Amino acid sequence: MHPLKVTRTLKRLGENIQLARLRRQLSMSQIAERAGISRPTLTAIEAGRPNVSFGSYAMVLFVLGLLDDLTTVANDDVLGRKLQDARITIKQRAPKHKKGTHD
DSSP states (O other), X not given: OOOHHHHXXXXXXXXXXXXXXXXXXXXXXXXXXXXXOOHHHHHHHHTTOTTSOHHHHHHHHHHTTOGGGGGGTTTTOHHHXXXXXXXXXXXXXXXXXXXXXXX
């Protein structure tokens, strides 16, 4: 069983992939053949099924010319950066004096 948010996200991804295919006026058979997957696997991808390998999703995105979209995933990791910043300690140091000057 997958969390509802995961299910919804994959469904939306599948719908987006299907729309991209239709905009390009490509058949399911054409995409499946070019991606090296079966037509039933492409059907499962367009349905957003979680049991399809990530590699198959990536190959379909590649065929559609959308593979670079994957590089934006986790690109702006706001939560991760906040967690990282919370663990950073800044050492307090006295300012450096220029040579030849004294207070």
